[in-house]
Amino acid sequence: MKKLSSKLYMALVFGFLYIPIFVLIINSFNASKSRTVWTGFTFDWYKKLFNNEVILNSLVNTLIIAVIASVIATILGTAAAIGIFNMKRMTKSLIINITYLPIINPEIVTGVSLMLLFVFLNIDLGVVTLVLAHITFCVPYVILNVLPKLHQMNRHLYEAAMDLGCNPMQAFFKVIIPEIMPGIITGFLMSITYSIDDFVISYFTHGATSQTLPITIFSMTRRKVSPEVNALSAIIFVVILVVLLIMNIREIRAGKERGDV
């Protein structure tokens, strides 16, 4: 009885989470332009989507910005984490607190503050300001993922490498970097995800010709009827599903091998 009710409860919550998405996907095959009348099956919206230059351009923009911003954020953040790790306690905690600001700040405040900065410095809003803004909100995630790895690392590893004949550069790239690699990778992946997904901060820092995908989606949803949005949602959903499935199957297998079942 208890088991049954908890299963029912989980089914209800997951239903709540997924039904809206399934409605979008079903509607993407609906021949009618209306969101609520079913008139027949069609692939038209997918064809229209792939011929829609605005969407394709903004997709390219989104990917370019995400890659540039997260690569720079990862390098900047990893170097910063190593530097911060070696600082004295007071400066360290001050810098970490400031680093947390973009994460705890409401996104709208970060967006507005960056917009003020760019207007103040007379930089035209465009791809450049988008990249700068995206780096700014990605770096903290890199730092906060790399710092714990540095704390876990054995402090004497570096000295050992030097004793065994490495020069400082070799010790850094052959010993320290591999040790903190998992943190760097997580930071990079988080950066790329947040950058692709970001709407609010991009909304305040983009120019007329530098739309990212979320901004294009926003302008599409403002029109009453835009069935291409449904087709786009369906594609995004399937892509994310496949990526997550691959990641999780690998993780569960790794977990089974370790024996944490």
Add this chain to the structure above:
Amino acid sequence: MTSKSKFLAAPYLLWMIIFIVIPLALIVVFAFTTTVYTDLEGNLLSNEEFDELRIEYDNFYDMADNELPYKKQTVFTLTHIMEVSNYVPVLLNSVWLAIIATAICLLIGYPLAYLISRMRYGFQKLMLMMVMLPMWMNFLLRTYAWMTLLERNGWINKLLGLVGIGPFDMINTQGAVVLGMVYNYLPYMILPLYSIMTKIDNRTIEAAQDLGANSLRVFSKVVLPLSMPGVASGITMVFVPSVSTFIISRMLGGGTNMLIGDLIDLQFLGNAYNPNLGSAISLVLLVFILLCMSITNQLNNEDNMDGGMLL
């Protein structure tokens, strides 16, 4: 590592100052200043006098040769901060809706996180993936999905029509805004709760049962206290984006249910262009959120101290 390696942080420190510290300082500066125009002798111009001078200048002078007949000045003022008090109803409404949304997320998310944390490892991972999957879809698409469902001739009203009730006006109401917040931010409640609960050892719960506690007491004396840190971070992670959203209210509230976020957006990119007032409202929002967070942190610390003293 040597102490020299702290210089690796130098590029980031510069970045941090330019892109985190200065922008926030600009918000403070804009919130407390305003732009005024004076004539060349430094006398303050009223709006009408300024318009007159500007029109005269635009019409009769060749731009290249002549000096502007007025000067622009930035002066300290409290008017914008005072003006925020005109919007207290909007602020209260945002806070109220965000509190309701956070409470509903906690009520729905807590049992779910607990159930997931008691499953087998493989199932836990699968369920977590199912919680995260909608989160990875852009929130605009998720909110758009609810527009389709809630419309007057939308799917829910059609379904209700089949059993002979409705149609109800569901979209463009405060309820729809709260629903949008709950739907979008529920995963942010479930994930921190789960990550704390998965650390609760089943044997602790069994020990409490063996010692004669009924389910209610097991919950109130063991599970709840141990999961408090997760509750605190879940509340912050749902409350902060809910109280500052401007898209959910625009898409599901139909523009009539203004929230703080909409107000800020209006001052920067909307019709009411006034960055000074916008900065003042942002500053109020920021201070309010920092205060709330220090309170939740405090609650958390006190709980830990109680636990420590009992031991």
